[in-house]
Structure formats: C-alpha cells, structure tokens
Amino acid sequence: MSYKIPMGPYHPGLEEPYKLDMICDGETVRDVKLHIGFNFRGIEHLAEGRNYIQVIALMERVCGICSNVHTFNLCRAMEELTGLTPPPRAEYIRVIVAELERLHSHILWAGVAAKLMGFKTMFMTSFEIREKIMDVLEAISGNRVNYAMNRIGGVNRDIEDPQAILKMVEALEAEMAHTVIPIFTTSSTARSRCAGVGVLTREKAISCAIVGPVARASGLPQDMRRAAPYAAYAELDFDVPVQTDGDVRARLLVRALEIMESCKIIRQALAKLPPGEIHTEGERFAFTTGTAIKRIEGPRGEILYSVSWKQGSKNPARVHVRTPTFAVMPSIRWMMQGARLADAPLIQASIDPCYSCTDR
C-alpha cells in the first residue's frame, strides 16, 4: 500500500523552505512532487524600480551564499549596455572573489552534507574552515556575506597586499587538503551513505538540462569558465572535474576536487594580478537601448542574467535571472525514485539547493 509523506516546507532535514510530497511503498520512495515559492520575493519586478546603483545592491540579495556572482554577472551585462570594459586588475580581483565564494559555498555544503550523513565532527570541521574563508573575504571586501565588490566598470575595493591573502589561501588549502578532501574522498562513512544513492543518469541530466557540479557529477563536462571564458579565466590554468556515477558520492567528489581547483585559480590570479586601476572613471553611465545577456559559473552552476534597458532611463526595463538551482531542482524527482526514505534529506541536499535563488 502506498502512502504519502510530506517533508517541509519547514523541516529539520531541509535548510530552507520547500516541500517534498513523497509517495512511498514501505521504506522506498516511488515518486516525489516538489513545491517551491514559499519565500518568493519578486526581486525581478523590484529591480525595475531601482536605478543602476541600487539594482546592484538589490541583486546581491538574490542569494545569501553566492551573492557576489549575481552582482558580477549583472555588472557584466550593464557594462555591455554602457560600452565599458573593466581594467585587467578588476577582472582578476573579480575572479579571486568569485573563487573564494565558491570555496566557502562548497565548504558550507560539505558541512551540511556531513550533518545529514550523521557525521557531526566533519560538520564542525567544515564550518570552522568556512569561517576562515570568510575571514579572507572580509580582509578583501570588509564584509563577510554580501561583499559589495562589483560596480559598473570594475570593482569597489583593491587587493592591496596579495601576499597576505596568498598566505591565508595557502593555509586554507593545506587544511582542506588534510581534512575535508581525504575524509570525503576515502572515509567509509561518506562512501556508505553516498555511493549508489540518488543517481541521476547522464541521459536524464541532459534531458533536464542540468548545470554545475550536479551535471559534472553525471558525466557532463560543462562549465562556463571553460566553455565561454569571462573576466580573467582564459588566462588561468584549471581543470573541470567530472565524475560519471551520477550519485551523491559523485557530487561530493566533484565539489571536493573543485575546492582544490579554486585554490589553484586563486593562487595563479594573485600571482598574476596586473597593476593599474580597479575601475573605470566616472559615476554617470550612458546606457544604450537593448538587452544584454550574460552567463557565469556560480558555485551551483550556470547563472544567466538578461538585462534590458531603455536609453535615457536610470532603471532597467527588465532583469531576468535564471539561477542554477531553478534548473537543477526538478531533477530531485528522478534522484528520489527508488531511493530509501532515510536518504531523502541527503539526496535533496546533494544538489546544494539554494531556495533563496530559486524563490528570487
């Protein structure tokens, strides 16, 4: 006999509000229906009432974890509409902050995943390391969550002492290489809870147009930093980790390997940081009529911004954001079918869902 178990919208197994209606046979989940929108804020509509300065602060609040990539991408779109090109130093600083953000996002996810595995020690270790990454971000930007780094034509703050930041990053890299990475890649706890669980096949990942680490864990080597390089990524050497099993463990491995790649990118960017200005001169911007569409690789995958403007206006005519979780979350249905009920929290967490982005 089948029965329905609702999980959420507020539940200890979910970090933020959304709802899963699970149809179960005994302990086996047969099907799932997802419900989102519990914190829908209408940010795209609000953006139409903000000027080109205010809209940056607004879009930084689409997400609390990957706030920087939203303003990074928005500013790229607004730069296309104003014909401005950020100076090379600004492009490198944007890359450094974006990769630090990826690090803290992936480590935060590692902590949440460890908690859901029943691996509390790892949860505490991950959050301790995340604090140190946030210290680096604070040293650069003065902020720990919303960094306010991006502006039209560049960045707001310089990295005045790259060597000091490099030392902090190297210390972090060593700590992660000796704790998080080996534990997640070799421990029997992680293996027994994650291997073969919540599988998303390559074929399903293609038909659902999955992005980011979840796509890469299902064998799709797509990454906007590589496919359509932006900022300074074309000048930096890095690999795009890919796994083929499509299970929770593959997602865990992809993110673990990406942590090391992000450290590699940050070290190179700090070493190559070119001299010069950090933004173009001027506070007034001349927007042309048109639409600029930009994509960026956030911690959870591809983020698209479509920004429309009318010449002479201070406000955008339209800002549309396609966040990665919005693209990935429907696939939870396919990951859950046939899974054990007890694995449901870990499977839904394995996509590193951002409900804030989804309910923008």
Add this chain to the structure above:
Amino acid sequence: MTPLDSIQEKLGITEPWVETGGAKWLVPGDKSVREVAQAMNEAHARFITITAYQLAGDEGFRLEYHWDLDGQLLGVAFQLAANSIESIFDICEAADWIEREIHEGFGLDFQGRAYEPLQLRQGDTPGVNLREVKQ
C-alpha cells in the same frame, strides 16, 4: 556545415544568425516554437530558459527562448498572439518550471500542458505577481 547552419537548414530559415547583446539570434519567421525546440534538440543544444517581456501599451508579450550550443548562447524570440503559445514541455523537459513560472507570474498560457500546483505562493490567480496591470 556548422551546428548553427544545421539548425537553420532544418528550420528552412534563410535569414542568418545575428549576434547581439551576448547571444546569437535567429528570426523564426513562420516557424512555431515547437519546430524550433525540435531543431534545437536534434542539434543537441541545451535549453536554458525563457524570458518574458511585457511590451508597452497593448502590444502584449514577447518570449525569448535560450539554448546553449557548445558555449554559444542562442536566442529565438516569439511575439505572442492572445497571451498564448504552444508548450514545449513534452519535447523539452527542462522547460517545465519556467513555463509554469511565466504562467503564474504573467498569466500567459502554454497550450497543451497541465499546470502543477503553484510555484509562486502568493495569489491564486495567474498573472498577479509580475504582470503590470494597464490602467
């Protein structure tokens, strides 16, 4: 023949792709959105999203469909007649949530599909969240 050429050829469109605003655009002419979606599937293009625009005055809505092909952003825009367009959900699974979101946010109808429970939690009537009511 490039993949972009093959999409054009499948659709029988002679107008070239035009690059503007960070995307390559194809004017669909008399081709339906389903024919375009099918051609994109055959070219192994990855669906990304649909952006809805409410046009000035009584001009209605424009929907811009986006796909990715080997890192290139592709765009095809459709002007809507009577606030309605064919759904591509059955041939492009990834379009499900964005069609539902546009249906709920702007009150547009994607013909030939059923709508699951509301994604946007405010308002029981489609179109109350994002659609501008003309006075």
